[in-house]
Amino acid sequence: MADTMLENGLDFILNAAEKLVTAENSRDKKEKEKAYKYSLLHLSAGIELLMKSRLYIENWTYIVADIDKIDRKKFEVGDFVSVDYARCIERLKKLCGIEILDDDKQALLDLKKIRNQVEHFRVVTSGKRIDSIINHALSATLRFIKNNYEELLTPSVFDSREDDFKGLSESEKEYIDKITKAVNELGNQHEEAVSLAVKRAEAYCLKEDMVICPECKEKTLVINDNNEYQCHCYLCGYNANGIEAANDFIENIFELDVYRTIKNGGEIPLYNCPECGNKSLLRFENEFRCFSCRMRYAPRHIEFCTVCGELYCKYDEEDIGICEECKNNINEKIENE
Numbered sequence: 001m002a003d004t005m006l007e008n009g010l011d012f013i014l015n016a017a018e019k020l021v022t023a024e025n026s027r028d029k030k031e032k033e034k035a036y037k038y039s040l041l042h043l044s045a046g047i048e049l050l051m052k053s054r055l056y057i058e059n060w061t062y063i064v065a066d067i068d069k070i071d072r073k074k075f076e077v078g079d080f081v082s083v084d085y086a087r088c089i090e091r092l093k094k095l096c097g098i099e100i101l102d103d104d105k106q107a108l109l110d111l112k113k114i115r116n117q118v119e120h121f122r123v124v125t126s127g128k129r130i131d132s133i134i135n136h137a138l139s140a141t142l143r144f145i146k147n148n149y150e151e152l153l154t155p156s157v158f159d160s161r162e163d164d165f166k167g168l169s170e171s172e173k174e175y176i177d178k179i180t181k182a183v184n185e186l187g188n189q190h191e192e193a194v195s196l197a198v199k200r201a202e203a204y205c206l207k208e209d210m211v212i213c214p215e216c217k218e219k220t221l222v223i224n225d226n227n228e229y230q231c232h233c234y235l236c237g238y239n240a241n242g243i244e245a246a247n248d249f250i251e252n253i254f255e256l257d258v259y260r261t262i263k264n265g266g267e268i269p270l271y272n273c274p275e276c277g278n279k280s281l282l283r284f285e286n287e288f289r290c291f292s293c294r295m296r297y298a299p300r301h302i303e304f305c306t307v308c309g310e311l312y313c314k315y316d317e318e319d320i321g322i323c324e325e326c327k328n329n330i331n332e333k334i335e336n337e
Helices: 005-023 029-057 073-074 085-096 101-121 127-147 149-154 170-183 186-203 242-250 257-261 325-336
Strands: 230-233 240-241 268-273 278-282 287-289 302-304 311-313
Touching: 005 029, 005 127, 005 170, 029 085, 029 101, 029 127, 029 149, 085 101, 101 127, 127 149, 127 170, 127 186, 127 287, 149 240, 170 257, 230 242, 242 257, 242 268, 242 278
Parallel strands: none
Antiparallel strands: 230 240, 268 278, 278 287, 302 311
8 A cells, every 4th residue: 555644634535525425315324323423533534634744745744743752764664653633733823824714623623522432432412413513524624625725736845755846646636526526415515615626626727717517517617627628627527528518518508409409590609619620619698718729719809701601710900701721722723723
């Protein structure tokens, strides 16, 4: 096993979210109680590892309980006592300048308290109370990931074990994808899930450049994600190439039946993009937008060629309504004559 501390933490948080989904949807009392128990245990463990990972990014010594007794060689093989839950929160504030809201701090401490009770004693409390504690702590966790996402993605210090700068691995990004998708299934977590999805998507495009996802219908879809002509939703995980995404958008957002619209003589607002050539350019009320290459055109800068009927860019006031390719073909024909 070679999982990172953060990866282990995210794995626990994902499992906790999935168990909470099970608990909230199950009608079986025993299944519900078991799901709540493991959601509590795993969320508490996951949060602790998440916070320690943030401390570790700042300085590896910060996760050792007694800084005065640090032994680098023992640390590198895992032979050390790590900082406890409460002190971890304290060090995040004092040593990293990370402010955790009082409500979030209380939610995390409440979770820790009831986790200790569940581990050592039989707890007699209502399912609603446990559900509330887990949901509040999960909300605090999502906010912590969102508020520290940039530092997790591109840390400003190097990994002491490998003397190299480390950011989120593909596996860790995948875990955050799954966590976002899982918590979105919980009614109480929708707004936090959307907020985290937007924050993550901002690593690849500006917020105003995101579009509505044709699957979950939230404005969390990134066009041309990672410059691969792919569209990816950072909330629900929807993934498709630009052509597929444009057609899904027409059906699910514009709510147009392509076959019936064309049969009845209507027009589908989908065209070939002058930039990339893909049939993934959609016409919106105030602009044209390509779902493949992310190009955006104002209506005054785009025109249909009177010869071939394709869209082309026009920036010249003396434009005669013909695209460059058709102009070249006409000039070539004249020269040959």
